[in-house]
Amino acid sequence: MAEVEVEAEAEVKRLGALLSGVSRRLYHHDAGITEELLRGELFPELPSEQFAALRDKMEALLRSIAVADMDPAQLEAFLTAQGRKQGVAAVSAHQAAALSRFWRSQRGRVRESLLARSRWEPGLRGLSWRVDLQAAAGRGDAGPAGPLALVELELGRAEQDSEFICLEFDEAAMNQVLNKMADIQRTIAQRS
Structure with missing residues (x-):
């Protein structure tokens, strides 16, 4: 039983690192974060197409959460609804845990980045x-x-x-x- 929990925790951490990379590229304009880097460091066992689908899915979910600036209750309701979907659109328990952890720790930074982009300059x-x-x-x-x-x-x-x-x-x-x-x-x- 403990081995399953360790594997689950490792998967949540990898997904969290993927979210961090996606966030750095999307919201903090870090050009050093490439798809090849993320795949090679986090999911080398996945074929390119499967990794691209996973990255796209996590990116879309993160964008939805960020645009709505979800509070913890909204996030839980959103992830529960996404978990009830069928097929590849469904959010797994690991993905939901990674999204929840990431959003709790990075909500402020993502929000500031979005606000900075929405300001008129000068x-x-x-x-x-x-x-x-x-x-x-x-x-x-x-x-x-x-x-x-x-x-x-x-x-x-x-x-x-x-x-x-x-x-x-x-x-x-x-x-x-x-x-x-x-x-x-x-x-x-x-x-x-």
Whole structure:
């Protein structure tokens, strides 16, 4: 009986290592993790086609779990449902155990990677603005006819210095910007 448990634990560890490799390639952009490396180190006894099918299956399951950012209860329900499927789509007890262990330990790292990928770059780091009014103009001075809004945007990418963009708006241009922002807000409210 103990020998069966040892073999089962070894299988769960190999599947966990496969998930780790798949995760490093998918979510952490580690180009050194190749299919040949994973197969050669973890499942050398499997023919290439069988290994590719196993890797694809585990990758698809991991993607589903990661996209849904499953909590432990959701994960258990998901794996139970996958275990009830028939044929090659069914998740074995070893696969479910490996997925559960992996997700408990790596959920935060995978989530951070997905969040980092979903951010627009460069991102808005800061915004400052002011309105300048023209003082009484002397004779023959042809200055601006009304107030000017000056907007400074601080843009940057992760771990890089910021870039600054300064925009100037007269009253008409500022009204256009405000109207567009109101349109965007209405559209978002309608879709929510």
